[in-house]
Amino acid sequence: MPEKYHPAELEPAAQQHWEQTAAARAVEDTTRPKYYCLSMFPYPSGKLHMGHVRNYTIGDVLSRFHTMLGYNVLQPMGWDAFGMPAENAAMQNNVPPAAWTYQNIEYMKKQLKSLGFAIDWQRELATCTPQYYHWEQWLFTRLYEKGLVYKKLGTVNWDPVDQTVLANEQVIDGCGWRSGAPVEKREIPMYYMKITAYAEELLAELDNLSGWPEQVRLMQKNWIGKSVGVRFAFPVVYPGKAGTNLPSPALSPGLSPKGREEASDFPLPQGEGSREREGVGGEGGEAALPDKLWVFTTRADTIMGVTFCAVAAEHPLAAHAAKNNPQLAAFIEECKQGGVAEADLATMEKKGMPTGIFVTHPLTGEQVEVWVGNYVLMGYGEGAVMAVPGHDERDFHFAQKYGLPIQQVIGEKGEGGSEKGFSTEAWEDWYASKEGYCVNSGKYNGLAYEAAVDAIAADLAAKGLGEKKVQFRLRDWGISRQRYWGCPIPIIHCPTCGDVPVPDDQLPVVLPENVEITGAGSPLARMPEFYECTCPLCGGKARRETDTMDTFVESSWYFLRYCCPDNATAMVDERVHYWFGNGGVDQYIGGIEHAILHLLYSRFWTKLMRDVGLFGDLKLDEPFKNLLTQGMVVAPTFYRENAEGKKQWINPAEVDLKTDERGRPVGATLKADGQPVIIGGTEKMAKSKNNGVDPQALIDQYGADTARLFIMFASPPDQSLEWSDAGVEGGFRFLRRLWKAVFEHVQVGIVAACTSSDGLPGAQADLRRKLHQTIAKVTDDYGRRKQFNTAIAAVMELLNAADRTELAGATGRALAQEVLEAAVLMLFPIVPHIGQALYGYLQPGADAGKTVFPKCDESALKQDELELVLQVNGKLRGAIRVGATADKATIEAAALANEAAQKFMEGKPAKKVVVVPGRLVNIVV
RNA sequence: GCCCGGGUGGUGAAAUUGGUAAACACAAGGGACUUAAAAUCCCUCGCUUAACAGCUUACGGGUUCGAUUCCCGUCCCGGGCACCA
16 A cells, blocks of 8 residues: 555546446346436536536435445436537637537546546437437427427517527627627517426425425425416507497408407407417407407405506507507607516616506596506516506506506504505505505405405406406426527428428438538528428428527436437337336436526426326326535636727636735736736626636646545535635645555554444543444435535544544554544545545455445444533533433432532522433523 | 525534534644655634633524524625526
8 A cells, every 4th residue: 555645646546447347337227226316417618617516526425325325326427518608619719519519528528537426428418419309309299289389479689780689698788799789679489388388287296396495496486476366357448439448440440340359359368378479470460459458466456546557568559559659659669679688677767658548447437548668578467467556666666757646545554553654655565565455445445355356356257357367477488599509490381381390200300510600690591401391291392490499408308318318219218217216316416596497397398208108107297306406606707898898707717816804805907917807796607707617727736536525525515605725735635644544554454343332441432432423424414414514524523533542452453443444435425536545455355336335333322421511591601411311300400519500590599490401401590 | 676595703614403603624823843845743723801701603673591593674695587508
């Protein structure tokens, strides 16, 4: 055994050993319990960053731990290989996206291998290969036939200069990131997946996901947003025709009464299809002129306080009103400015303009004016809202701004039972409370929230103007992307047959790999050799769809494909039954930033695949049994602005940071030129902000084990971690100390490990107790708590205690052997390379990774005496020693007799004595 | 703006079910060894105080014998918001 720890020699040797013994190969074996340990696959951005190291180390620790517990472990890895950065890189460096991606995969795979993860590389997959996306296209066509995929208009960010659709990330302060031109909203036809059809199940199943963090379940619940409310209508009164619900004949010439009838309710009545605006060709705006304005509200109890209504700029009523009103038309144009991101819409200034159109309040018969509001979204709900400024904060401020009436219709009792005062001058939070009762509401006065909603809904229903309705916040999933580097949508547009799904024998629709990326429009739409095709139904000339799918689609089922990545004839096969038996993936690990979208879409796709019948008799409703959401690894961001005011992000490694005496940053300069840079926020490591830290330097200098140990020791996995390499040195030092301890023991000679505390001298019995306490704690930390920093600390404590214990004699040598073997095995999941080597020296010929995890010897934990903390009035005043079996009375007596206790009781009698068994005694005087 | 988290020494953090706040480390300071350096080992290390002791878990309240932990409010930081992945 070498005297010194040399990771550079020992790590490749250990990795070679695992490769030769196929240690990580996972083979279906029904005689053993399986453990499917899944980490979120990376986007091949170029290099691993610390977030990856953290994620995959957690996965590897759990995988290796469960292997040592006897499970048949599967730990796969793959590449989420489609996406925007490849197109950006193509534009910047003139590399085709495919070549760039495969190059990145190759490098990152090498990095992953150098970290020693026990990954079954035979199951590796990349989503950009036809072998993978073939099945995504196949399922798409099945879903299209089932009506679970449909087409409607959707709103996107449009860059009028680059003539291209932008991602929300590419819209900066309302302008296109490359052109700098103000972005506009534009409606284009897109394919949607009907996730709303599964809203109820996606919500209900959250309650069964007991292995998921409460936080994530809550976020998904709020995202789905089930609410029960009332959908009702305001009959529309057109100018000059007060008192009629019908459009003026002058405004809609040539429309027969029957046609009017059919076109009446707009948007379409309730039901899943109600918000689909089918196709692009619906130019007959006049025909769609509504005679009722439908809205949805969860606050029907405030209906008597409606003083105006607001519709989206794209609402047909708005368009109609704008025809003879150039000012309104200009305002509607203004509303189309800016992007579509909800965060921007929610924080922008609320603006509106009256349409001159009035609607009739369905209960009071009063005339209520319709406004166009920039904060009302066409794609959400009915594209129209009732406004109750008295009891909705946004409406309140809107009404104040435009001088619209504010009417109190809900009252509440304050402290002492007096009525709370309502003022139209200043908003107070209780105005929006559901705790009050109706006032100024005629027959509804005095009713509390639920009773009022019920009564009002019943009255609306009686008039045929509304009913109670369940509504979800969740919207259908738009999957069309006007981009190149994605999975082609397998649809053929035929002038005679319409949209035709590509038949199975023509799948996959292969994405051409040699293209020119210009950043303006989709390259596929400029490639006749791609889009020119014949209709599979009629054989006529047709055009292939050139949009690709949202990359979230690939990541919604990759975990199923890992079971059978080699199957060329089916999406999944019976191997799924083995790995997804017993409730699915046993442990899924990934960043908390995926709490909603990725995890919800994956749940959805699993249900879709189930309902297409792909799982046979396997009961699989949810893909992930246990979920560990790791906190993000965050790092500071730095940038400079160029002449056009665009931000150039600078990597933290290239920056010198100056701090004040309290450690707060006061300035930063670029190392290269010494000139100042601007300090941005601390954010998750991301390519777009160039604040990723490459772990390679760390691995090169200290080895994989130190990198793994350090990142596990830095903080618990679910906590976000601000990156700093201070302390890496300490991790390396610990491994060196561990090596030295084993070396010195082996030098004297290995012996059989101690197996019992019988006959051990006191100090050695104490150490052995500490050992088995540590085993119990580490097992619990790995298994139940999934908190690895405390497991490492516990082993450090154990080794510190061993250092302080005399272990020279025969019993001591045996105990030292037991302690060292256990310590090495306990650390093995975290630092497997050094563990593999050291265990080989302690147990020649043994393979640490195939050794059973140490078991706690309960008999070693026994103690005759316990120390209890002594408190007087809750303050620490000393300690008492009592027999391990002492009863409450004995403990009380010992506590009261204690000198320190008597001093702080100052002669007063004890009012009460609280005894917490095994912990403390508190004397209350 | 809305939804979800977080805030404990100079730093990363620990305290698992309401029961000793600061375990385990890092950094710093002092010492030993050394011609010297590195490495290693030992000691000190929340704040106030000469000491006794008092104070301390972002801030302000509350519940409790006892609160980092539970409740209410405030501030700050991070994540998500449907086309970053």
